[in-house]
Amino acid sequence: MHQPRLWTKNFLIDAVTNLFVYLVYYFLMVTIAAYSSDHLQASPSEAGLASGIFILGALVARIFAGRAIDQVGQKKILYCGLVFYLITTLLYFVANNLMLLFVIRFLHGAGFGISATATGTIVAGIIPCARRGEGTSYYAMSATLASAIGPFLGMMLIRQGDFDTVLILSVILLAASLIATFFLTIPEVKFTKEQMDKIKGFSLHYFFEIKAIPISIIGVLIGLSFSSILSFLTSYTREINLVGPGSFFFVVYAASILISRPLTGRWFDQRGENFVMYPSFFLFAIGLLILSQAHHGFLLLLAGVFVGLGYGTFLSSAQAIAIKVSPAHNMGLATSTFFSFIDGGVGIGPFLLGFLVPATGFRGMYLGMVFVVFACSFLYYFLHGKKTPGMETA
Known part of the structure; x- marks a missing residue:
C-alpha cells in the first residue's frame, strides 16, 4: 500500500x-x-x-x-x-x-x-x-x-x-x-466557533492539554532521572577517573538514538506504543544501573548506549502519544504541555538530587534513579498502557 x-x-x-x-x-x-x-x-x-x-x-x-x-x-x-x-x-x-x-x-x-x-x-x-x-x-x-x-x-x-x-x-x-x-x-x-471560544477563554486547562497530562506526568520523573546524567556526569567521571571516556558519553548516546529511531518509529506506528514504551523504560534503567557500577571506560560508554536507546525512545514516543491522545486543534497545547513537564523534571532534578548526593554518593544516586525509572513503567501501565488497543502485527 x-x-x-x-x-x-x-x-x-x-x-x-x-x-x-x-x-x-x-x-x-x-x-x-x-x-x-x-x-x-x-x-x-x-x-x-x-x-x-x-x-x-x-x-x-x-x-x-x-x-x-x-x-x-x-x-x-x-x-x-x-x-x-x-x-x-x-x-x-x-x-x-x-x-x-x-x-x-x-x-x-x-x-x-x-x-x-x-x-x-x-x-x-x-x-x-x-x-x-x-x-x-x-x-x-x-x-x-x-x-x-x-x-x-x-x-x-x-x-x-x-x-x-x-x-x-x-x-x-x-x-x-x-x-x-x-x-x-x-x-x-481550522477551528469551530466553539473551539475558538474555548481558546479565547481563561482557565487552567487552556494552558495545559488535559489529555496529554498522564503521559506528561511520567515525563517529569523520566526528565528528573535524565537530569542526574546531564548535571552530574562530569563530576562523577572525575571522581571515578574516567574523564576521557566521559567526554564521549553523549556522542555514543546520540549515535545509539540515531541508529534506533527509524526502527522504533515504525514499530510505534505498526505495533502500537506499548511495543516501544515498555522496552524504553527497561533499557533506560539498565543504562543507569551500568552507569552506577562503571569502573572503566567500556562500561561507561555502554551505559551511554542503553541510556540513548531508553531515554531517546521514550522522548519521541511519549511526545507522539501526547499528540495522538489530544484533539487535533490542540496539537500546540499538547506539545507545550508535554515539554513543560519534561523541562520541569530536568530543571528541578539537579536541585533535588543535589541533596541526595552527599548521603548516597554518585553511585547511590544513579542506583536510586534505576528504581524511579522502573516505577515509571508501572505508572505508564495505569495511566495509559492498559487503555491502548492490543498490538497490531506489521
Missing part, C-alpha cells in the same frame, strides 16, 4: 530549524557556567544558577506558547520565538555582571521555549497521521544530533577561552533559521 510522503520540503525546513534551535541551547548550556566563573567571578552555586535559570525561562514560555500558537498561528509564533531568541543571544555581548546575566539567561530560555514549542507543533501538522510515530522519531533526531554536536563543539571552543565565537556561531545559526522559516508552508488549522 502506498504510504503518504514524509520527507517534504516543509518537514526538512522545520527539522533543520529545530536542529539549530537546540544547537544554540547546548552551545551555551555547557559553556555558561565556565564563562560566568572565569569572567564574572561567579561562585559554583551562582554558576549553576546561571545554567539552570535558562530551563525555568523555557518552562514558563512553553506554558504560554502552546495557547498562543492556537490563538495567533503557528508560523507567527515561530517568527516571534526565533526573533526573540536571536535578540537575547546578542544580549550576551553586553552581560558584564551576574545579575544581568541571570536576566538574559531567563529571557534566552523563554526564546528557546517559544521556538522549540512552535517547531514541534508545526511538524505535528506536517507529518501524515499514518506515519505519526515514524515521523516524530525522525524529527526528534534533530535534537539528538544537537545533543552530540552542541556539547562537543561548545566545550572545545570554551577550552580555548573563546566565548565570543560561541555567541557568533549561535547568532549565525538563528539568523539562518529565521530566513529558512520564510520558505515554510504550514497547513492551516
